[in-house]
Amino acid sequence: MDAFTDHWVERFSDVYDEERLSEICWVTGSVNPAVQGLVIDQVVPRGSRLVDLGCGPGVHAVFFAQHGMDVTAVDRSTAALARGRELAAFYGAEVTFLEGDILDVPVADASADVVHDSFVYHNVRPEVRERYVAEVARVVRPGGLAVLTEFSDRMTPGTGPLRLTSDDMLLPWLEHFEVDELRRFRSLPTEKRPDQWHWLAVYRRRGA
Known part of the structure; x- marks a missing residue:
């Protein structure tokens, strides 16, 4: 079963092979300010074992590695992973890049302190959210x-991606996670999306 909406299954299949990164609308070249704040405030501390799901060309993965995290980055696109390895090499960052599916992540159980998802869940079909x-x-x-x-x-x-309500963000997660933080934040505007309102969610795995 494919996790993504039909539009994005087609889009992800060839975009990293056929287009320059500057022409891909979700590749900004920078880490959003809300995630930067989590590192600054040590919500995500140095030394964390972090799995970056749907890592794309590795912008977030490299950022986390540069700030002391042990990073494994996963994507279904071999072309995206190649871009990520180039970026990591440019910055001298140590990142393990793995090809894999977000519904069958190629890492061991309970192997991460943090799982990071930047603009993946909003592409997941509603009927697959609980599985994800x-x-x-x-x-x-x-x-x-x-x-x-x-x-x-x-x-x-x-x-493009689905616009998510608070229920979309919360309800599928509550069986496995407690809510540390859920809020909207305004991110950098783009030409096509001048009013960028995103969610930031920080959920804590139950059972500690």
């Missing part, structure tokens, strides 16, 4: 964190 959450719960240790940034229902309307 269960896989995140398998990967992160009890007491560990799932950190998500996603499009909110206040985003500029248009094509």
